[in-house]
Amino acid sequence: MKINLQPIEKLDRQPGEYLDVHSMFYTLQGEGPFCGTPAVFIRLAGCNLQCPGCDTDYTSTRKRVAVGTMPMLVAQQCGRPGTLVVITGGEPFRQNLAPLFKVLTEAGHYVQVETNGTLPPSPWPYADDIGKRRGVYVVCSPKTGRINPGTHEAACCYKYVMEQGNMHAQDGLPMTALRHTAVPYVARPAPGSKKPVYLQPMDSQDPEQNERNRRAVVASALQHGYIVQLQVHKLLGLE
Numbered sequence: 001m002k003i004n005l006q007p008i009e010k011l012d013r014q015p016g017e018y019l020d021v022h023s024m025f026y027t028l029q030g031e032g033p034f035c036g037t038p039a040v041f042i043r044l045a046g047c048n049l050q051c052p053g054c055d056t057d058y059t060s061t062r063k064r065v066a067v068g069t070m071p072m073l074v075a076q077q078c079g080r081p082g083t084l085v086v087i088t089g090g091e092p093f094r095q096n097l098a099p100l101f102k103v104l105t106e107a108g109h110y111v112q113v114e115t116n117g118t119l120p121p122s123p124w125p126y127a128d129d130i131g132k133r134r135g136v137y138v139v140c141s142p143k144t145g146r147i148n149p150g151t152h153e154a155a156c157c158y159k160y161v162m163e164q165g166n167m168h169a170q171d172g173l174p175m176t177a178l179r180h181t182a183v184p185y186v187a188r189p190a191p192g193s194k195k196p197v198y199l200q201p202m203d204s205q206d207p208e209q210n211e212r213n214r215r216a217v218v219a220s221a222l223q224h225g226y227i228v229q230l231q232v233h234k235l236l237g238l239e
């Protein structure tokens with residue numbers, strides 16, 4: 001497996017009127033609460049972590065984009081009103097996203113942010129009613145042993161990718177994520193949380209191991225009540 005060697009980038013303390021964008025594209029959201037929904041993705045540049053197993057390119061291209069132009073850029077990807085806009089990375093909360101949330105929601109879109117949970121979320125009244133599809137939703141996919149307390153509050157759900165042999169015996173969640181170190185293991189939802197937990201089998205690039213990963217995820221979900229998801233975009237050959 002190729003090891004991720006993209007550089008670690010620190011918190012950007014700019015006010016958020018310009019953002020470092022890696023790429024924008026229109027596809028299906030393949031994971032999480034809005035799985036299967038057509039969405040414009042905004043991939044922001046840079047990450048504060050360097051998970052060895054991460055296969056996402058978030059540094060090779062980078063453009064400083066004025067946030068005021070983002071609704072027009074989203075419309076160029078998909079002109080339908082009320083579109084899902086997924087903000088991913090890298091780590092999106094490395095940059096201040098409040099101005100972006102403002103222009104996108106004022107343009108009538110709803111927004112999902114994918115975070116590793118380590119940095120404080122930009123100040124915003126985050127939504128948690130997934131059925132409404134209105135406002136800004138935070139999906140936390142932890143990679144280290146700690147989640148920022150603000151992320152626990154903001155998150156509408158949690159997402160884990162699991163490989164057979166890497167499962168905690170008691171709670172059925174992974175011990176590590178994308179091979180990042182996590183002490184004592186990758187962070188869990190807040191104690192007593194009733195927020196949905198999505199569990200996906202890891203694509204280990206090996207059919208036999210993938211079958212074991214799928215079986216482990218199903219067994220864990222049946223025992224603990226997690227929601228099983230497949231990475232639909234990968235099954236469909238999409239980005």
Ligand code: SF4
Pocket residue numbers: 004047048049050051054055056058089090091116143178
């Ligand atoms: S936090 Fe996410 S984007 Fe950053 S290195 Fe880990 S998997 Fe990749």
